[in-house]
Amino acid sequence: MKVLLSWLNEFGPFADPTDAEAVDAVAADLTALGLAVEEVISTGSPVEGVVAARVLRVEQHPDAAKVRRVWVDAGDGEERHVWCGASNMAAGDVVPLATLGTTMPNGMTIERRGILGIDSEGMLCSAVELGIGEDHSGILLLDGDAELGASYAEVLGIQPDVIFDLDLTRNRPDCWSIAGVARDLAAWRSQPLSQVDGRFAANGDNRSIPVSIHSSACGRFTATVMSGVRVGSSPEWMARRLEALGMRSINNVVDVSNYVMLELGQPNHAYDLAAIGGGFSVRSARDGEKLTTLDDVERTCVPDDVLICDGNDVPVGLGGVMGGADSEISQSTSEVVLEIAWFAPLGIMKTASRHGLRSEASARYERGVDPLLAERAVQRFAELLSLTCPDLVVHAGGADERSSGMPDLSRSVVVRMSEVNRILGTDLKPGDIPSLLDPIGLTAVLNSDALEVSLPSWRPDVTSEVDVIEEIARHFGYEHIGRSVPKPTGHGHLSQMQIRRRRLREVLVGHGISEAMPNPIVAPDTMERAGVSGDTLRILNPLVADESALRLSLRPGLLTALAHNEHHRRSGVSLFEIGRVYPPTGDGLPSEHEVLGVVLAGRDAHAAVAVWREISAALGVGAMIDQSSTPDGMHATRSGVLRAGRDVIGGIGEIAPEVLEKFGVSERVAVLEIRIDGILSASRGSGSYRPINRMPSSDLDLAFVMSDDVAADRLERALRQAAAALLVDVNLFDTYRGRGVPEGHRSLAWRLRLQARDRNLTDADVADVKSACEAAAAKLGAELRS
């Protein structure tokens, strides 16, 4: 919300707009109050070199129909001509002339060669070009009596001013007005709040107007008849203020209505009395009922919308949002009826959002307008309108109807001093409170060690003890609350699981694999493209249709990343991700769990196995590679599942070629994808000390020829069992296929390191191990290669 400093000053004064330091101080104070200042905008600094000039005569350009040559007198006795594209001026008019050398607000400098490159001795300006309004339909016409050669700013009475653009939080409806901001600021500065509005009492005879409320969404509806209205233009200063805050000046009646809303925060609407059929009723809309609002849009209503209807039950306004087009004030209006109502915030919010119509009125009503503001607003309206309508009569006997929806007006709350100091960490005394709360309308009465605080009608957000404590804190000043650091009784630490997750990342990074973070939200067909089956959870209101399913696997994201890198000539990239997947379970929360995905571009399945072995060793967890089944989307002959006991914890191997094609990856890709919740929560054991065996050791190399159908690790396990107690380690050091080895078979060469705990090995020991190994291998159909 925007606030104009000069307007604020009427309640103050707070700062001279030309005093930068004072202006900064106001901005700092507003921020300290929680009225965050987004931007401080200086306005009204006149454009130097623009003066009032009288139009002497206007000539048509011989070739260009839309260009005129205008002869002007800028008061120095010289006749100048300027070329001009506008046509709204005539001889005798006074207009702003930007003289040669003037730099306009948009940065343009006025030079002799003007429009169409023709010699021109200046430029005539529109309001937009001078930065003082939004009217760019023609040249700005100044007062015909203005002194020629005087600055246009002087003629218009433009003063330097400052706009504060406030980012108001939802809990501060009271600050959606100049008066409300001023109240908070004056309280903070301990300065009196000036009363700007005089009292314009009813001065006419009774003109009653029947009003009935049939919807509790409307808590109050007042209607006041005013006669002696002459529709015309507003005073310059009022038009300028409205324009500075982003509203167009329409006519004196509409402008006063807007001015009162901006100043006091009370939306209001003036109808042509002749157009409302003698009265009002407020009711829910009928389903499908139509109303054309002031912005000339036909609105189709639903029963949740509240309509203001005239005496003939014809809708004349969408309650709290916008008036209707048909009862608009016209040039011939002489009697108006001013509606000032109170609507419940939630209903207005829904109506405004349903119709996509956020008006200045709805913005205020949906936050909460003071339900007791009507009288003051009527009087201010009349006072301001009387400036342009000297014969204005405000008639007594207007309507003031209230419904069951009217908010409770006698609210109070008990605030314990002990609670104030417990929550704030302060040492405030009961006597400190009134000076903090009274200026903002919360009246505190001391009652033993607690305060009975009456709550004002303009603070619907304040309802409980802690709400009042916040107000105390605000006006005490957050900066004045001390600083202490609480002492936790426990010590800070990461959990075992978090430590192991970090360890896992270290292992992967140490293996030369970098971390990626793909989006867990994917296109609905992504899982299918990756060959991963299963239903996904869906996002019901996705921003883009492409991102509407929750992933079941990390592979698609990682493959997309590989494709991106390959596309940018970075092949052979190794990436990992530790992230969640979200397989659905029935109706409730999904079985969300953490997964590790590793992709190694340009590498084969053995590289994935090597990564898994590192992880397995570093984290002290085991799992068997079972190639008898292929995980979805993986290479049929180069992949397997990882089994920990009976549970399949993931897949390992290579990505299926058809999946690589779909993702646009041309390299072979080794992959490991495992769920890690179990791995991270497994306990590693304490890793107790084993004494170094100082006995001599001996190596035994054995090569076996075995069918390709039997996994090498089965032979490894068999050898381990056979060598039993003497075995220190067994490693595959060579594989061979080709001459001397039958088709469908390969030779696997193992080196076994043997060592006894308590004695030297004998040749007999080694021979025993060898024959045991041979026998074990034979059970797998493997033969010792001679």
Place this chain on the structure above:
Amino acid sequence: MTDDITAAVDAALGRVEGAATLEAIEAISAETLGKKGVLAELKSTLSKVDDIEERKALGRALNQAFTAVGAAIDERRAQLVDEERSARVQAERLDLTEAMHQANRGHLHLVTQAWQELEDVFVGLGFTVAEGPEVETDWHNFEALNMGEGHPARGEFDTLFIGHDENERPGDSGLLLRTHTSPVQIRTMLESEPPIYIVAPGRVFRRDTPDATHMPVFHQIEGLVVDRNISMADLAGTIEAFTRAFFGEGFTSRLRPSYFPFTEPSAEFDIRRPDGSWLELGGCGMVHPEVLRAGGVDPEEWSGFAFGFGIDRMAVMRHGITDIRDMYVNDIRFIEQF
């Protein structure tokens, strides 16, 4: 015979001096000192000398001969070993800059780096680290945080609603992608008893179009303290301690009033850089009594504060990243920089 000894020694010494290889030395050693060497042969003739004195004298001379030749051989051998090693070292010269570069170091994601650093700072301040699910219930994400059905503040969260079937209406299933890490506050309070000192880093989701400063999927860290007599002064002091620990000396913090449904009093916290400029960092406040109640904590007995801010922004600020989207393209040329 003395002459024979002298002659044998002279001959041997001469050959040792001329020996050019270790093999030659070993040959000389065998031929002179070995069991069938010249000196051994002379020794075998000693028994034929009858005069005992003469035999003794010859024996001493022979021993001296062994010693002298042996010493000469050892010395020459050592020399030759040195020479051979030097020659080998010379021959195996390597240009160290000739090595072909092979990048072999993996890189943690920038968000992970900031995440871990933040965890470490809070662990140092006595906190533990809590986690929670990314798909949440409406109750945990909104209702328990003092934003019941129809609460206007809900509209500010741009929530992504979850269903099992695309034809469901948003909100019907009661499931959503958490819009902030605050539901972890509720889960922690329900699962454990005060005192509570936790931070909860995590991934959060908003229905927001990505641009240079926003991602629909990003990361936050949330703090929650619930203990006896926790006050706003404790909040301000903790934020200040964090600011100094994470950003360094010369950085300070301030709180200014704001509004969040789940805290009261609420505040924004700003960081003051050493150059005097301010940076809005996050939101905080005293945990609202309704939120404590939703977490099963009696607000009369316990009080608490909470705070939260973006992790991604920490990484962006620290490294001067001008477009936050770059962090999520997973381009190795970006990842390798950090």
